[in-house]
Amino acid sequence: MLKLSELLCLAGVHVTFLNTEHNHRRLLGSTDAGSRFERYPGKLSFEVISDGLREDHPRSAEDFEGIVKSLQGVAEAHLREMLRSERGRKVTCVIAEGMFDYAFEIGKEVGIPVFAFETVSPCYLGVCLCIPKLFEAGQLPFKGEDLETLVEGVSGMEGLLKVRDLPHFCRAKDLWADESGKLIMADIYTVPKAHGLILNSFEELDGPKIMAHIRTHCPNTYMIGPVQQHLKVRLAKRETTTSPLCSNSFWREDKTCIQWLDEQPDESVIYVSFGSQNTLTMAQLMEFWHGLVASGVRFLWVLRPNILRAAKEVLDEKFVRELKKGCLECGHIVSWAPQEEVLAHPAIGGFWTHHFETF
Structure with a gap:
């Protein structure tokens, strides 16, 4: 998201980056992000909010669903207020990850287009977008034991996709009892509602079948990747000296x-x-x-x-x-x-x- 934000700033777009206080503090403490983003005066600003968790919360992947849910409790009202108020510069567009489905609902509510930026591979996304259809066809949830069973009906993956390749919740007896499954399903249902879909890949890498399938769900799909390479090239053209790779890490790097x-x-x-x-x-x-x-x-x-x-x-x-x-x-x-x-x-x-x- 930060690399995409820098690319937009280089293109003359004003960007407000919404971050959690915890993550922003870690970013500034482990990188030169604070001084690095000063090269975009008036173009890039940060707004931080609480994620609703105690400071000593581990924020590990085991409780990812809890983190997302806690953040929503804070972010939903904050985002609505941000989009409704002028704040000196009117918001004309929002870019959000698909799992934050409330961002798309708020955008629709206030009349501002919201784009989904998915960093998973288009191949994986294409498979996920087929999951509702597979449930309707009775292929899911998978009831057998052989995970090598081929999955039919996924465009571009005929004869290749197996049950073991699907997200784990596709094998759950009760889909809606699986918290991570709920998040993935929310993402799947949100992406087609987006004004447009941004993917960190390029057409030649993922092939025409996969992209044709994704565009049946989201016609306005933009393949803009690899973002990191685009940023590297743009910065090289802009600066006279060779810059090191930009780090957006949460930990100090041991070089x-x-x-x-x-x-x-x-x-x-x-x-x-x-x-x-x-x-x-x-x-x-x-x-x-x-x-x-x-x-x-x-x-x-x-x-x-x-x-x-x-x-x-x-x-x-x-x-x-x-x-x-x-x-x-x-x-x-x-x-x-x-x-x-x-x-x-x-x-x-x-x-x-x-x-x-x-x-």
Whole structure:
């Protein structure tokens, strides 16, 4: 969202970025975002609101549905007031993620177009948009045990899509008892109501069948990706000196990993990172560690301080030092990495990350 906001500012659009107080504080504390966005005077402003949670709330993926619900309790009234008041400059458009269905309802209520910006792959989105039809046809919820069963009726995925590829709630006996399923379904029903759909991809990557299917649900679909590359090119044209990659991270990046990667052969390292919200049990963490070390494959592993799920289990510095000592020959462990720089590095041969519904 921040990269898209910068691109819009470079195009001369005035942007107000609505963020939670918690996330905004973390952004400013771990990056140069505060000074970086000063290069758009009068173009980019931040507005922060509470997410309705205590400061000591872990805000982890396990309670993602609770976080979204709590935020809605605060954001709905705030957004309505923002869109109704002039505040010196009239709001002419809103860009929101599809799961925030109330943003689209408020936009309709006050007569302001709301666009959905979906950062999932178009292939995944195309499958999700078929889910209501699959329920109507009786194919879902899936009642069998064989997850290799082919799913019929998904345009562009004939003979390819299997039950195991669908979101987990498609196998639930009671769809509406699954909180994450409710969020995904809200997103699915919201996207076609949007004034337009913005995707971080390009036509040649996802193929004509997938995009033709998505446009039957949302005709005004705009493929504008990859956003990060567009921003990099635009900034290079604008500035006389070469700028480092812009970080919008919630954690301070440990760039020693780049020096370590420079010493590794091309495509020899697997990058392991489970994101900024997902957590592991100690047993899972140790199983991953033993598996990585035993594999003999070079790896770069991000172990952020709050990755452990149980509140009593603390990933302290002494423990991390012991893990590091145990993998000196093939691995490198950091608390956070400059992800775009890492993924662009020639030494990286694979990326092992989370599946949001799993952890």
